[in-house]
Amino acid sequence: MENLPTPATPAAPSSSSGDYDAGAITKLEGAEAVRKRPGMYIGDTVHYGLHKLVYEVVDNSVDEALAGHCTDIEVVIHVDGSLSVQDNGRGIPVGPHPDPKFKGKDTLDVVLTELHAGSKFGNGAYKVSGGLHGVGVTCVNFLSEWFKVRIQRAGKVYEHSYARGVPQDAVTVVGETDKRGTLISFKPDPTIMEVVDFNFETLSQRMRELAFLNAGLRIVIRDMRIGKEHEFKFDGGIVSFVEYINKAKEALHDKPIHFSTEREGLALEIALQWNDGYDERIYTFANNINTHEGGTHLSGMKAALTRTLNTYAEKSGVWKDLKETPTGEDAREGLSAVISVKLSNPQFEGQTKTKLGNSEVKGLVEQMVNDQLATFLEENPIVAKKIVMKIGDATRARIAARKARETVRRKGILDGGSLPGKLADCQSRDPSESELYLVEGDSAGGSAKQGRDRRNQAILPLRGKILNVEKARFEKMLTSAEIVTLITALGTGIGREDYDPTKARYHRIILMTDADVDGSHIRTLLLTFFYRQMPELIQSGYLYIAQPPLYKVTRNKKDLYVKDQRGLNDYLLRIASDHSRVVTPGGELGGSELRSLLEKVLTYEERLEKLAARRDARVVDALVQGSSLNVATLSNEALLGEQVAQLRAYLQMRMPDTLGRMETAIVDDPEAQAKKLVVKTDINGGLRQSVFDHAFLSSPEYQELASLHDAFASLGKAPYKVKVGDGEVLALSVQEVLEAVRKDAQKGLGLQRYKGLGEMNPEQLWETTMNPATRTLLQVRVEDAVESDEIFSLLMGEAVEPRREFIERNALNVQNLDI
Template identity: 50%
Template sequence: MIKEQNNYNAGNIKILEGLEAVRKRPSMYIGNVDVEGLHHLVYEVVDNSIDEAMAGYCDTVNVTIHTNNSISVEDNGRGIPVGMHEKENVPAAEVVLTKLHAGGKFDNDSYKVSGGLHGVGISVVNALSSLLELEIYCEGKIYYQTFEKGKKTRELEIIGSTEKRGTKIHFFPDTGIMNSDDFNYDILVRRLRELAFLNKGVRIIIEDERSDQKDEFFYEGGLSSFVEYLNRRHTPLHDPIFIQGERNDVQIEVAIQYNDTFKEKMLSFANNINTIEGGFHLVGFKAALTRSLNQYASSDNLPKNLQAKIGGDDVREGLTAIVSVRIKEPQFEGQTKTKLGNSDVKGLVESLMNEKLGIFLEENPGVAKKIIAKAVDAARARDAARRARDLARSKGALIDSTLPGKLAECQYSDPAAREIFLVEGDSAGGSAKQGRDRRFQAILPLKGKILNVEKARFDKILRSDEIKNIITALGTGVGREEYDISKIRYHKVVIMTDADVDGSHIRTLLLTFFYRQMKEVIENGYLYIAQPPLFKVGKGKNEIYIKDEAGFSEHILKRICSQKNIKNSKGDKILSDNELFLFMGNLFEYIDIVSKLERRGIQPELLELIIKEGVDDKQFLQDHEKMEKLKHTLSSRGCEVSELSWNEERGVYEMKVLPCEISDKEEMIKQDTSHKFQTIEIGRGFIHSPDFQKCLVLGKKIYEFDYPPFSVFSPDKEDDAVMIDDKKSLFSFLIEEGKKGINIQRYKGLGEMNPDQLWETTMNPEKRIMLRVKIEDAEEADEIFTLLMGDVVEPRREFIQNNALEVNTLDI
């Protein structure tokens, strides 16, 4: 129905001044206000420094994450101009910081090429910062200006002299708009390393003051070093092939290296921006690679058995390649810049590749022969896979008319309403078949562990019965020639395995299969992981199901906190009910983190002593009097402490502390703890680590009641109190008391559950919990699958050794 009254008039038209539009609709400029958008702010600032480097005026960029979650980016470029802007009548630096689409990148004089072509970068960062400080070093002077939420709070003025040159931006993300200001060091490292590879000779340094992590990236080899880095988990067949040149003012760089795997990995960049969706530069590269290798393969340089017609897929098997172009006016699809749309780049890349790769192959027949031999092997394997697929099809193994015999199909025909459970084992499959809603839920039991597709060629994958069953049930086909995600028969594909090591392994094998062979199932949001409960707790009709160990502890604590009271030795306060539950919840988390740190060699007594002394931030570490007092306290408690030393670079006092003495020498010998604990360096990264900071927050809540011994009693029976010596024993005692009088069943496998239990806990859409599988970082995901599921043993052993101490519960 159309409304009769029209209240829409000129007064409804709002004009957002300055950077208000950015604050109103931030996602239009940085993608979102979550993790990706937060880190995008840093990229925008760094990209300005890299543009200076590409123009030849900068060779060092420093990125610092401060303890207060602010970021500094400093370069040694020319510095943002400080002269007055003719039109705006304010300094040019202020224009750059406060006006959208303002900068030196819209002509071809200041910058021949740049990543931040849209000119919204630094002004958007300013708009989304609660505070931004600008320092410019030029002409021997330091210029300084501040902004809050995009508006200047101080005029640009000279505050000192310097011999440096360049620009420093220090900004605090506005948490009123951004969901978080917790920068992830690893996410930033990946992008900065990438930029260092793409800009050889540029030194990029990142430091995290919160954890004392520091990395420096400097690669003279450029893209050649990049492909070597990407192939570090594999065995390369030859040294990197590097091709560079210029065509019609477009600078082109390509690096190629084949390895012994069956996968291709191609990255493409335009003006340092990762064009994830490719574009015409990648199309040109692929065409030239196929043509050049075919041309060489058909020549008289090779023996007859290698003279074969090879396709594009064949020449890219085992290929790691990077294509990078620098272009004056790139046409990106959208502000996120994920696809290059300049059609003329295709021909330019193709002609350069045809010319230079052809010359390389002629001059390096040994390398050429290895590459051609791998491509010919791939062509033969593809032919074998085609025959295997044809054979399977003739037997009815890959077509819908003959679905796997084990598949319990559902009744609905609309894929959007259908879901299929891939269930570990026939026993669990039987329970699932009986417990399901057969209208929309299909069940496919899997026998044992499926093939690890990370180590297998495509023809071998097709010979695996379990994988054939999955392919057939889903209906998408498989392989480049046949795979069609639009034909998928279920929009929920649910992996349902046991909660033990074998179940985790099967789940990982299935995830590997989907990631390598059917990635679109994940990208479209069709893949899920079921969350069957680990416990059944209670009595009779009051039984409940609990998903994991943390939920189990929480349930037990809630139960016992309603039955018991606690009093400490001071006796001035009694904890009960909700107050006791909050205390025990904090204590549970505290004990968990302390145990993790203890496994890393941090002595719990020393950790607690440092927290109680108030070591909480950089200001404490800069206070000589406080640090001397801390040193005296630690010494008096039996710790061996070094002299205080001033760290000029970090601006803090430091000292080394050997663990406290253990008063019970016999206990120390019995437990063999004499070598267990390591030296702590106060003033360095440990104090700023996330685990220490969590302990700090929790400790402040716990210590105000931490005066043992504790008396535990029922509200009406204080005379029957049980005395507990310390807080860790208190937690253990309450957990054991909470378990009394109830039945606790721990499920090791799905097969232990009755059909109605499996439906109620894991399959009922109204009650179940499922995890949707997403690819948040494709490069990281690719590396993890290669590391954990690939052929090379040593990196996997190293990964297990480095992460073994992080495991809290290993259910074997």
């Protein structure tokens, strides 16, 4: 497969002593090269490299969109750890490759197994593309445990599969279609990749960016493991991006300032809109790549923005009363902006290669922004006046904030010389081992002070709810005693001039609040403070949320603390497996065998719940347990009819009410050269359509359900006898077995749901929440910067209507409502 070159002369053998001679020189090519040195191709084999695999596949679909041939992309993370990307582009070409050096190899194999073989090297197939190295999807193939491709092209459906880059069969026609596109599915190879769990938020952020940067392109990302889904489509491109960022804020001007221009081979597109907030949000891109660390295009934009606005304001005389000239930070207060540049030879630098380094870009961007923005301000005096007045307000606020800071400093509070009296500091002066617990209330604070490890754990009790910094200017923030106390304890200072995150006195800052509505509110206020005022502490991984137990379970006069509902389920299963027996046609189950079965049933129920978003879970369950529907069945209409009869019989036995308004139909599915089953059921008075076709029945989600059912089927046919206590219960399904043993396990248990930390004494608080050997901490990370900013603005900002819409939209998803 690899076409390794034959050397003209034999290589001299390498000496056994390890000498550096001719025999030590080897050349790696193809799959061997990529698998031996994956970091050279995808950056690393952990989080960055894992998600890079997805981006390489998606970028090919985006290139189809850039070329005008694709409008929809769907990314799905599956329950088995695999991922699929489907588009409606032209489909990867198939058929023998015309180049004789490939010896009649199918074009699809050339694309997927030959490095640097692609259509982005100047032959006109793509005018613009996300990358030019030509190794992307090939590397994904080489670094995948398995890799499958399904192509709709020229009226045919083609399939092909690989294992670690090796073709498993020939390219095969499997059906007919009038659609077109490519579906690629792959599972990262755990023998190469150190991390194989895809992060939904990380991928979602990238998909949103691509949708914004490619106007009109619809991208859907779905995570079947957690039932979460986002759909992105923005007809306005980066203008929609800016409007999206500002949607939970009050914009100063209705429409973002937008211009697109080109100079000396550099294409620049920029969108700007100021809001009444106090934070700047600027996102920069180069060739569709998110340059998180900025670079020369950002420097050029900032310089031009400050100079152009200052020049305009001086001419208009708006700032005559200002005592100081506005700074660049003043000009950017409340600014949301997106900068996108495209250039032929980008140079990236920085630790993550996301900082644009082309020196010529700064001057070009500065010139273009100067020209375009100056023209806009002259032609739109009303908008211009609002912007410069906002900048004037920011300057006055900065001066007032400096005075407020100096006033506070004169009182000796912020100078670090005297720590707050309510702070119970730790003995260690090494920040890397020191922890600060921010505890809600004096009662819990007292328990925490008594229960802590004084050597390295500091306690700062917070009284009541701190100021919402999302709605407050800086100078008002400094009038809040709780916030000033917090800033002083942290030791970082605050504000543009004084803030220094490297001076943090603790490298673990742990939010410890009650598990009720007030506790959640206080935690959110604290998160807002850190996100808006000290984001570097989050980026450095210093911020954590304590995870106190949700339940205390008392059994036989012994107490056990359980973190959450899943932990409670596990505990109940342990009791059930020790005290219950299940008699089946295949024998009697108890102990570890019974527990293994019950865990599978729990997983089965969770998976059904996730599928309920798109199909009636009752029907899926009936198909899995009451029939033997599979991909092969779809090719035989008579067999399929029998499966429908079995489905109805199962529902009649288990859920006869379901049949009241259930309709079934068997229809053609030419793409699979088979049939598909369409079932309509009554849900809440309306008909719900569920489609069971080749794609669904071959999906990892359905396959997992079928696999779990196989484990249940080995028990023999229901009913089963469940021996609990001194009696017996008859169960008609494995779900009823779970329900019976769980109900029995709860007998005699004392269950207390904790709401307040103050309900625990110092020893309990230490053992459950503060002891490093037994506690659980949740590290706060920003995986999706745009969504994080939106959530904080939505929940904590001034705008009421977006918040109401958010509550209404998510009302039915609420769990554990505390009223």
